[in-house]
Amino acid sequence: MSxxxxxxxxxxxxxxxxxxxxxxxxxxxxxxxLALSFQEFVPGQIxxxxxxxxxxxxxxxxxxxxxxxxxxxxxxxxxxxxxxxxGYPLAFFLARTRSRLRAFLTYLIFVPMMISLVxxxxxxxxxxxxxxxxxxxxxxxxxxxxxxxLLNSAHAVxxxxxxxxxxxxxxxxxxxxRDIQPSxxxxxxxxxxxxxxxxxxxxxxxxxxxxxxxxxxxxxxSITAYALPALLGGAKVKMISAIAYDAMLVSYNWPFGSxxxxxxxxxxxxxxxxxxxxTPEKNxxx
Amino acid sequence: MIxxxxxxxxxxxxxxxxxxxLTVAEGELVSLLxxxxxxxxxxxxxxxxxxxxxxxxLRIAGRDMTxxxxxxxxxxxxxxxxxxxxxxxxxxxxxxxxxLRKLPRAEIIEKVKQALAQVGLAELGDRLPRxxxxxxxxxxxxxxxxxxxxxxxxxxxxxxxxxxxxxxxxRDEIRRLQRSLGITAVYVTHDQGEAxxxxxxxxxMRAGRIEQIGTPRSIYEQPxxxxxxxxxGQCNLLGGRPTADGTGFQTASGSLFRLAxxxxxxxxxxxxxxxxxxxxxxxxxxxxxxxxxREVVYLGESALVTVxxxxxxxxxxxxWRIARGTEMPREGDSVALWVAAADCVPVAEETVAExxx
Amino acid sequence: xxxxxxxxxxLSPRRLGWTALATFSVLVxxxxxxxxxxxxxxxxxxxxxxTFPPPGLSLRWFGxxxxxxxxxxxxxxxxxxxxxxxxxxxxxxxxxxxxxxRRAAGSAFIQTSLMAPLYVPRVLIGLSLLxxxxxxxxxxxxxxxxxxxxxxxxxxATRTAVVxxRAVDPSxxxxxxxxxxxxxxxxxxxxxxxxxxxxxxxxxxxxxxxxxxxYLALFISGPQTVTLPLRLxxxxxxxxxxxxxxxxxxxxxxxxxxxLLTGRLFGATSPGRAE
Numbered sequence: 063m064s065x066x067x068x069x070x071x072x073x074x075x076x077x078x079x080x081x082x083x084x085x086x087x088x089x090x091x092x093x094x095x096l097a098l099s100f101q102e103f104v105p106g107q108i109x110x111x112x113x114x115x116x117x118x119x120x121x122x123x124x125x126x127x128x129x130x131x132x133x134x135x136x137x138x139x140x141x142x143x144x145x146x147x148x149g150y151p152l153a154f155f156l157a158r159t160r161s162r163l164r165a166f167l168t169y170l171i172f173v174p175m176m177i178s179l180v181x182x183x184x185x186x187x188x189x190x191x192x193x194x195x196x197x198x199x200x201x202x203x204x205x206x207x208x209x210x211x212l213l214n215s216a217h218a219v220x221x222x223x224x225x226x227x228x229x230x231x232x233x234x235x236x237x238x239x240r241d242i243q244p245s246x247x248x249x250x251x252x253x254x255x256x257x258x259x260x261x262x263x264x265x266x267x268x269x270x271x272x273x274x275x276x277x278x279x280x281x282x283x284s285i286t287a288y289a290l291p292a293l294l295g296g297a298k299v300k301m302i303s304a305i306a307y308d309a310m311l312v313s314y315n316w317p318f319g320s321x322x323x324x325x326x327x328x329x330x331x332x333x334x335x336x337x338x339x340x341t342p343e344k345n346x347x348x
Numbered sequence: 349m350i351x352x353x354x355x356x357x358x359x360x361x362x363x364x365x366x367x368x369x370l371t372v373a374e375g376e377l378v379s380l381l382x383x384x385x386x387x388x389x390x391x392x393x394x395x396x397x398x399x400x401x402x403x404x405x406l407r408i409a410g411r412d413m414t415x416x417x418x419x420x421x422x423x424x425x426x427x428x429x430x431x432x433x434x435x436x437x438x439x440x441x442x443x444x445x446x447x448l449r450k451l452p453r454a455e456i457i458e459k460v461k462q463a464l465a466q467v468g469l470a471e472l473g474d475r476l477p478r479x480x481x482x483x484x485x486x487x488x489x490x491x492x493x494x495x496x497x498x499x500x501x502x503x504x505x506x507x508x509x510x511x512x513x514x515x516x517x518x519r520d521e522i523r524r525l526q527r528s529l530g531i532t533a534v535y536v537t538h539d540q541g542e543a544x545x546x547x548x549x550x551x552x553m554r555a556g557r558i559e560q561i562g563t564p565r566s567i568y569e570q571p572x573x574x575x576x577x578x579x580x581g582q583c584n585l586l587g588g589r590p591t592a593d594g595t596g597f598q599t600a601s602g603s604l605f606r607l608a609x610x611x612x613x614x615x616x617x618x619x620x621x622x623x624x625x626x627x628x629x630x631x632x633x634x635x636x637x638x639x640x641x642r643e644v645v646y647l648g649e650s651a652l653v654t655v656x657x658x659x660x661x662x663x664x665x666x667x668w669r670i671a672r673g674t675e676m677p678r679e680g681d682s683v684a685l686w687v688a689a690a691d692c693v694p695v696a697e698e699t700v701a702e703x704x705x
Numbered sequence: 706x707x708x709x710x711x712x713x714x715x716l717s718p719r720r721l722g723w724t725a726l727a728t729f730s731v732l733v734x735x736x737x738x739x740x741x742x743x744x745x746x747x748x749x750x751x752x753x754x755x756t757f758p759p760p761g762l763s764l765r766w767f768g769x770x771x772x773x774x775x776x777x778x779x780x781x782x783x784x785x786x787x788x789x790x791x792x793x794x795x796x797x798x799x800x801x802x803x804x805x806x807r808r809a810a811g812s813a814f815i816q817t818s819l820m821a822p823l824y825v826p827r828v829l830i831g832l833s834l835l836x837x838x839x840x841x842x843x844x845x846x847x848x849x850x851x852x853x854x855x856x857x858x859x860x861x862a863t864r865t866a867v868v869x870x871r872a873v874d875p876s877x878x879x880x881x882x883x884x885x886x887x888x889x890x891x892x893x894x895x896x897x898x899x900x901x902x903x904x905x906x907x908x909x910x911x912x913x914x915x916x917x918x919x920y921l922a923l924f925i926s927g928p929q930t931v932t933l934p935l936r937l938x939x940x941x942x943x944x945x946x947x948x949x950x951x952x953x954x955x956x957x958x959x960x961x962x963x964x965l966l967t968g969r970l971f972g973a974t975s976p977g978r979a980e
Contacts, residue, residue: 087855320836
């Protein structure tokens with residue numbers, strides 16, 4: 063009985079610490095948040111214990127919040143689209159190139175992911191600031207007379223998010239492309255398709271699962287972003303997580319903040335569920 | 349030395365080992381031979397301790413070992429893929445078991461040197477496994493297994509990953525070592541030539557049961573079932589049934605074969621080895637047949653001649669020994685064949701009887 | 706023909722389209738790395754204003770960074786936090802990886818649960834922990850932050866452990882058992898040495914993630930437990946002098962240093978796929 067475990071995995075108790083961590087630090091707090099989202103807010107003492115769905119009603123009924131959610135989704139879609147436009151060709155190149163630099167270039171995609179996004183946001187501030195790189199270049203080229211106010215705008219946020227989330231698009235697409243068997247494309251060529259037709263009719267469709275999973279990941283990460291929009295968008299750009307942050311840490315309306323949080327959890331869980339269904343082994347599931 | 353008593357092993361819905369009873373005497377090498385899925389490896393792993401039997405008992409040197417953990421059984425195992433510790437040198441690999449037993453350093457060095465010399469690898473102590481050939485790795489594995497003085501040596505298809513020439517060489521070496529050390533051994537293989545060449549006794553397994561166990565010779569010459577007959581070597585099998593008085597065997601097409609012994613009632617086929625069929629007219633008491641040559645396959649030292657018997661649909665393959673001065677039969681030739689009564693073996697479909705050595 | 710050769714013939718890299726693609730890709734890569742590069746350059750800016758290109762080069766901001774009390778304290782917190790949480794995370798994650806490896810598929814739920822922290826957006830983890838900690842009056846506690854970081858880094862350690870274990874042949878462990886080693890000895894003397902580099906890369910990865918985290922720090926750290934990214938964040942909202950760039954460059958240097966070191970030691974340990 064105990065001997066059989068040698069070929070079928072380690073003893074169960076090894077899993078306990080990990081499950082405990084997840085249970086105590088993730089599942090329990092989320093349950094708490096769920097519970098709190100149904101409580102009534104009382105300024106000063108957070109809640110009086112009365113149950114209500116008022117928080118959700120407010121979130122989904124108030125025009126202001128609906129507006130914010132709409133803008134968040136809009137921004138998410140734009141970021142995803144741009145990430146796709148920029149990321150797909152890069153992924154294709156990296157998947158197909160025979161250059162000796164391939165491993166190095168692929169590595170370059172992972173490196174930015176290791177650097178805190180605060181730093182990258184700052185980089186964008188330097189680039190887009192009043193006296194930043196872009197303005198300097200444009201001024202010296204004579205294209206503009208006065209520096210452009212680029213920061214504190216939705217555009218800056220989009221730019222920043224695209225840059226930060228690009229690797230999350232490139233990696234799944236690259237993986238999907240690498241999994242396409244060459245013989246499938248060769249068969250198309252043998253049947254008379256030009257390289258472009260092969261790409262459009264064979265490669266592209268076969269890479270769609272990677273595209274979808276990358277898009278889902280990028281989208282869900284962009285709609286829940288907080289730090290980057292706060293830095294690059296300032297007061298101009300209000301995203302849904304900023305609403306949650308304000309509710310929690312500014313007005314101390316935890317019930318409402320929880321409701322917002324739960325709403326985000328529901329949406330992202332649906333998205334991530336779709337993502338996981340599409341790429342069961344490719345995202346490193348053990 | 350080893351006693352397996354009605355061992356049964358069930359994995360979920362599947363019976364890997366249905367009922368295996370086996371006694372291995374001290375100093376004996378017994379092979380478990382059979383096709384994949386017959387339960388031979390599972391049986392070995394039960395002896396080793398990696399599996400616990402669903403029912404049945406295991407005794408080693410008289411002690412009940414059925415539930416004793418692996419590391420306390422005092423056995424050694426040689427694996428198909430060598431299973432050397434990749435991060436340790438050859439020396440450290442062989443010393444591993446000795447270190448666990450906390451032997452003094454000088455003694456360990458001495459024993460390891462001896463063990464390596466025994467398998468002919470004395471100078472390779474500092475190498476890492478990945479720098480060794482397959483044959484060398486298996487030798488290290490053997491040294492590692494033997495240096496701890498096990499009561500039993502278990503071998504799980506140790507030669508399957510090696511090429512032919514190496515296989516034969518190592519096979520003889522293993523047998524020699526086993527004999528000179530007098531160590532009891534259980535050897536699992538699917539290669540019948542290997543089993544026949546090495547073993548004191550062979551246990552032919554099928555579908556979780558031992559179909560027949562006996563010396564290589566008795567297995568070969570007196571197969572108990574059609575399966576054993578065809579698994580070992582080549583064999584002609586003629587369907588039919590015993591005659592009413594039991595002195596002969598009547599094939600489906602009506603030919604009557606005389607037998608040397610009384611035919612068991614359960615017999616459903618007659619087994620005749622190709623090399624037992626002779627060309628020419630039958631001497632007194634032998635069984636004669638006639639037929640036309642269908643095919644001749646030249647093998648170098650002999651030829652396999654396939655003959656369609658006249659008067660029926662039976663086809664027999666006979667071995668023609670190449671000799672100068674005689675001409676091989678050709679396709680279409682009419683030939684006469686004969687086989688001695690003692691060389692016709694009636695076999696049953698299934699048997700659980702253990703033929704004595 | 707090798708796969709590479711076949712693909713190459715197929716897409717005929719010599720064609721014009723390929724050059725365009727390559728150029729585009731390189732431009733995108735530059736886009737990816739531009740902010741980081743800019744930050745590093747800006748760190749040497751001699752002026753006080755966030756001008757780019759810098760009018761002159763100087764090390765004054767590095768000096769200012771190392772002299773700044775709050776930044777140094779934040780750096781120390783981040784280092785402490787990183788090492789401790791990475792250590793715990795590696796232990797817990799490797800154990801989980803051992804438990805998971807070679808296990809039959811019947812534990813999909815367990816697998817998903819252990820990997821869940823990877824897929825729940827950090828903001829939400831931060832938010833829910835904020836609630837939980839406030840409820841339990843643990844806000845600002847270093848251990849709370851450590852455990853939070855363990856939560857988000859553990860799946861990486863688990864993943865690398867599982868991958869590393871795939872390289873261990875079960876029969877090697879069985880051989881050790883047969884030679885007399887019990888389960889713990891087998892793990893210590895055989896399994897662990899073989900998966901050592903995988904475990905180490907899990908540790909390094911956990912360290913890096915912890916070091917760069919902003920979201921958990923934003924929500925659950927307190928005045929005593931301000932991490933470097935958090936300090937940068939709050940500083941940046943009001944003051945954007947190149948001091949930030951210098952601090953960031955130090956952080957980048959540390960992280961890159963660690964990556965390069967481990968790459969050198971263990972032969973390009975890729976941080977693994979997606980995220």
